[in-house]
Amino acid sequence: MHFLVTGGAGFIGSHLTERLLGDGHEVTVWDDLNPFYDPAIKRANLATAVALGGNRFHFQELDLTDAPTVTTASQNERFDQVIHLAARAGVRPSLAQPSLYLRVNVEGTANLLEATRAAGCRKFILASSSSVYGINSKVPFSEADPIATPISPYAASKLACESLGHVYHHLYGLDITMVRFFTVYGPRQRPDLAIHKFASLILQGRSIPIFGDGSTRRDYTYVDDIVSGVMACTTRDFGYDIFNLGESQTVRLDELVELLESSLGKKAVIDRQPAQPGDVPVTYADISKARAKLGYQPKTQIAEGIPRFVEWFRRRVG
Secondary structure (H helix, E strand, O other): OEEEEEOOOOHHHHHHHHHHHHOOOEEEEEEOOOOOOOHHHHHHHHHHHHHHHHHHEEEEEOOOOOHHHHHHHHHHHOOOEEEEOOOOOOHHHHHHOHHHHHHHHHHHHHHHHHHHHHHOOOEEEEEEEHHHHOOOOOOOEOOOOOOOOOOOHHHHHHHHHHHHHHHHHHHHOOEEEEEEEOOEEOOOOOOOOHHHHHHHHHHHOOEEEEEOOOOOEEOOEEHHHHHHHHHHHOOOOOOEEEEEEOOOOOEEHHHHHHHHHHHHOOOOEEEEEOOOOOOOOEOOEOOHHHHHHHOOOOOOOHHHHHHHHHHHHHHHHO
């Protein structure tokens, strides 16, 4: 099959691209290589895909908000499936640039859905986020829970993307699968995300910012498990469906710091700061639906995943 992976030069996208290439598929990656973090990191990810895929791998630097270019590229390539990972990510940055997040995430998704429809591709997988649940009074979070109250521009943009997906299924019969990711970590994690950022600061002997009292809990999910869940979505049709992809275990922020300290062999210097607007107190995935319909079974718990991340991190920093 020929897959389009948008955002395929990034953290999750590069892992997914390599899995697809390893399974013998042809993969085209679209990525705008924006400077949200160092584009050199993304170019290194692309180089790995080139080495693995040879002439089965193709890359185009492309901005999804450029509708004519998206349409032309879709017509020229003719994909069997689209896996849409590209987005402006992160809750806190979205507070400072809400218009940018809505333009890239919502307008970009609308352009891609329309181009996919026009090109005759029928299967579309879209990466959503646990942030759409907002401050959910019920845990663990189920796909059947009401999600009308996002609390950040990023969450609102992802909720809008899910709605657009339903529109294109309802009107045009596209097979649309939404996958809600829960706090993904592992090798190549973006440098702005907590685990990567904390590891760097701890090794430098600099303080790490802890917002609130350390009691916030996240469902940290290892990237290989996320990729396995997405791959399962490529093998069957669902009409329109939504799946949580998480570890279905929660870890306190202060416990996460302790795991990093243990793996790095160095104590953290804590800088206590007030809780941040837009942050939710807990994320916790009910993955029973993904288990039943996808055969999804996460394998890497946090006590194993953090040492794996640290091993990669140490190699990268020398």
